[in-house]
Amino acid sequence: MTETLLFVGDLLTSQYTYLLFAILLVVGLYIVVASSNLVKKVIGLNLFQTAIFLFFISAAYVRGGQSPILPSEGAGEGLYASPLPQVLVLTAIVVGVALTAVGLALIVRIYSEYGTLDEETLREVRADE
Amino acid sequence: MSELLPALLIVLPIVGATLPLGVGLLRENVGWSIAALVLSVEAGLAAWLAAAVYGGEGAARIVHVLGGETFGRRGATENFVVGIELVADAFSGLMVLLVAGVALAVLAFARRGGPRGNAFYSGYLLLTGGLMGLFLTGDLFNLFVFLEIVGLTTYGLVASDRDAESAVAALKYLVIGTTGASLYLLGVGYLFLRTGALNMVDVSRSLAGEPEWIDGALYGDPLVLAAFGFIAVGLMTKAAIYPLHTWQPDAYAAAPDAVTVYISALVSTGGAYAFARVTWTVFTSEFFAVGQNARILELVIVLACLSVVLGSGLAAMQRRLKRLFAYSSVSQFGLIVIGVCVAVHPAGGTQATRLAVYGVVIHLLGHGLVKGGLFATVGALAHGTGARRVREYAGLAKRRPFLSGSLAVLGLAIVGVPPTIGFLGKWYLAVGALNTRLWPVIFVVFASTLLTLLYVARLLEKLYFDGPAEGAAPAAGPEPEGPGAPGGADGAVITDGAGSLSYGMIALAVSAAVLTVLLGFAGSALTDAAQPIAQAVIEAAPEVSAGG
Numbered sequence: 001m002t003e004t005l006l007f008v009g010d011l012l013t014s015q016y017t018y019l020l021f022a023i024l025l026v027v028g029l030y031i032v033v034a035s036s037n038l039v040k041k042v043i044g045l046n047l048f049q050t051a052i053f054l055f056f057i058s059a060a061y062v063r064g065g066q067s068p069i070l071p072s073e074g075a076g077e078g079l080y081a082s083p084l085p086q087v088l089v090l091t092a093i094v095v096g097v098a099l100t101a102v103g104l105a106l107i108v109r110i111y112s113e114y115g116t117l118d119e120e121t122l123r124e125v126r127a128d129e
Numbered sequence: 130m131s132e133l134l135p136a137l138l139i140v141l142p143i144v145g146a147t148l149p150l151g152v153g154l155l156r157e158n159v160g161w162s163i164a165a166l167v168l169s170v171e172a173g174l175a176a177w178l179a180a181a182v183y184g185g186e187g188a189a190r191i192v193h194v195l196g197g198e199t200f201g202r203r204g205a206t207e208n209f210v211v212g213i214e215l216v217a218d219a220f221s222g223l224m225v226l227l228v229a230g231v232a233l234a235v236l237a238f239a240r241r242g243g244p245r246g247n248a249f250y251s252g253y254l255l256l257t258g259g260l261m262g263l264f265l266t267g268d269l270f271n272l273f274v275f276l277e278i279v280g281l282t283t284y285g286l287v288a289s290d291r292d293a294e295s296a297v298a299a300l301k302y303l304v305i306g307t308t309g310a311s312l313y314l315l316g317v318g319y320l321f322l323r324t325g326a327l328n329m330v331d332v333s334r335s336l337a338g339e340p341e342w343i344d345g346a347l348y349g350d351p352l353v354l355a356a357f358g359f360i361a362v363g364l365m366t367k368a369a370i371y372p373l374h375t376w377q378p379d380a381y382a383a384a385p386d387a388v389t390v391y392i393s394a395l396v397s398t399g400g401a402y403a404f405a406r407v408t409w410t411v412f413t414s415e416f417f418a419v420g421q422n423a424r425i426l427e428l429v430i431v432l433a434c435l436s437v438v439l440g441s442g443l444a445a446m447q448r449r450l451k452r453l454f455a456y457s458s459v460s461q462f463g464l465i466v467i468g469v470c471v472a473v474h475p476a477g478g479t480q481a482t483r484l485a486v487y488g489v490v491i492h493l494l495g496h497g498l499v500k501g502g503l504f505a506t507v508g509a510l511a512h513g514t515g516a517r518r519v520r521e522y523a524g525l526a527k528r529r530p531f532l533s534g535s536l537a538v539l540g541l542a543i544v545g546v547p548p549t550i551g552f553l554g555k556w557y558l559a560v561g562a563l564n565t566r567l568w569p570v571i572f573v574v575f576a577s578t579l580l581t582l583l584y585v586a587r588l589l590e591k592l593y594f595d596g597p598a599e600g601a602a603p604a605a606g607p608e609p610e611g612p613g614a615p616g617g618a619d620g621a622v623i624t625d626g627a628g629s630l631s632y633g634m635i636a637l638a639v640s641a642a643v644l645t646v647l648l649g650f651a652g653s654a655l656t657d658a659a660q661p662i663a664q665a666v667i668e669a670a671p672e673v674s675a676g677g
Binding site: 025029032038041042045048049052055056059084085088091092095098099102103106107109110113114122126 | 280288292303307327
């Protein structure tokens with residue numbers, strides 16, 4: 001019992017970014033699945049990806065660590081945040097932006113053709129054709 | 130020189146992709162010529178790479194470290210690699226050949242049938258570059274980036290003939306595909322957290338507990354097990370395994386014909402390849418031998434079996450040809466995933482692993498070839514006669530004997546009738562499964578042949594034994610009856626894009642059929658090529674190197 005409480009306490013005080021990661025991940029996925037609005041689906045997708053970015057950044061974070069930029073006079077001693085996950089996230093953000101752009105472009109075309117952003121309406125319109 | 134080849138193979142099409150748009154500002158309709166030029170050079174490089182890999186004793190493992198030796202392996206960090214490695218070995222070498230060959234061949238189809246415009250060819254080249262990267266990379270995060278490059282360009286190409294239906298299909302594909310790729314990324318994140326490495330070989334070594342800062346093997350760690358779960362779900366989405374297959378029929382059916390040929394042959398193959406690569410060489414059979422880890426493998430096998438059965442069943446219910454063969458892909462990739470899992474399942478011995486690996490490799494190649502050929506044939510028939518539904522195929526064999534012949538040969542290949550490459554792949558998969566004594570799996574693998582026959586036989590019966598249905602004359606607008614041109618040579622008369630059949634299309638369909646049969650006789654050459662992969666899987670080695 002106390003162990004569980006300690007674990008929850010630890011989670012809420014120092015590991016809360018992981019909790020946030022889990023919440024964002026599930027909320028994002030839920031929007032993708034449950035929302036019938038196409039734009040909201042893309043927003044959900046973005047939330048989902050942002051959760052994963054947060055996960056990588058949380059893993060890279062070092063309490064009291066500096067940003068990983070070496071001073072010009074040479075390597076300084078001390079704590080640094082891990083640079084690698086940050087670079088990965090930077091790449092993943094670029095990929096995410098490109099995906100959002102393509103998704104929105106497709107939505108623009110769908111809207112101009114069918115005049116709706118709602119998935120259910122879209123299904124009905126297409127079934128009528 | 131050959132160390133540069135993996136990088137060149139990726140860079141060439143990506144740089145080439147800027148040319149159709151750039152030169153297109155000055156001159157119109159240069160896209161096809163540029164793509165043909167770039168992809169011919171690419172095919173040459175791929176052949177060179179294959180010669181370098183398979184030329185010597187066994188199979189070489191060619192490694193290129195991006196950025197040079199600074200980013201290479203360092204003794205100070207347990208010989209871990211600093212940067213990104215590109216690796217050409219026995220597995221990726223075969224796949225690179227397939228990509229280069231298919232990319233060049235589909236151009237023959239797109240010349241007349243494909244979407245026009247320079248932008249299409251830019252996307253086409255970019256997709257080729259992404260696929261090359263997907264097959265050649267030796268880094269888990271880099272694999273994610275290439276998965277997304279392939280995904281992005283595929284979404285674009287599916288929607289490239291600018292009608293609204295394809296936009297809906299592409300958006301569906303985008304949402305599901307991106308979710309899958311993100312899940313894969315999450316799995317890689319978990320692995321990175323536990324091992325601190327992203328290079329496939331280094332991650333595999335860390336999981337085995339080789340570096341001294343890691344306390345024993347990590348196979349029992351729940352984080353690692355969760356990582357496998359995320360990666361498996363992500364990559365199975367990309368390979369269109371039930372119940373994550375729903376994007377595929379829509380995307381294949383709505384895409385322009387040339388694009389369907391290309392993506393059906395290569396894009397899902399990329400997902401399945403990535404799954405095989407990660408399961409076999411990163412997690413290795415030792416991971417699944419620990420504790421209850423084999424259960425997760427059995428879960429994947431159950432999904433793959435459902436994929437085989439339901440994919441075939443749904444295919445048999447389809448009226449439209451492109452949807453039919455799309456569902457057929459769901460079932461065939463189910464077989465491949467079964468093979469991937471059987472190869473590392475602890476119930477199977479050395480022999481089961483070896484045969485299953487042969488089956489997976491041969492069926493990956495064979496399915497790419499056969500399915501690409503099938504969609505090319507179906508597309509050519511649609512261009513020539515306007516027939517896109519099964520009932521419109523009644524009696525077509527008399528009007529289009531060559532295309533119908535190709536369809537028959539390729540259809541029988543997907544059923545697994547000897548002597549075709551489809552038979553070889555299924556044979557090894559089936560015998561491999563037999564060796565594991567997982568009886569339900571064996572039953573599904575053998576039943577899959579019958580299930581495939583269900584829809585192929587119906588099609589062949591329509592083609593050859595049904596008279597032309599009266600009143601159901603396909604509504605093809607411009608369909609001139611070329612005098613004495615049974616192969617559909619009449620297409621040459623028409624200069625308008627739609628509704629025209631070209632020699633290129635017929636040549637593509639017929640050569641795919643011929644190649645399917647010829648490769649059916651090349652069984653020993655193919656198993657020789659796959660031998661180093663089987664050896665690596667059996668030894669649970671992270672590197673596919675010269676086969677002993």
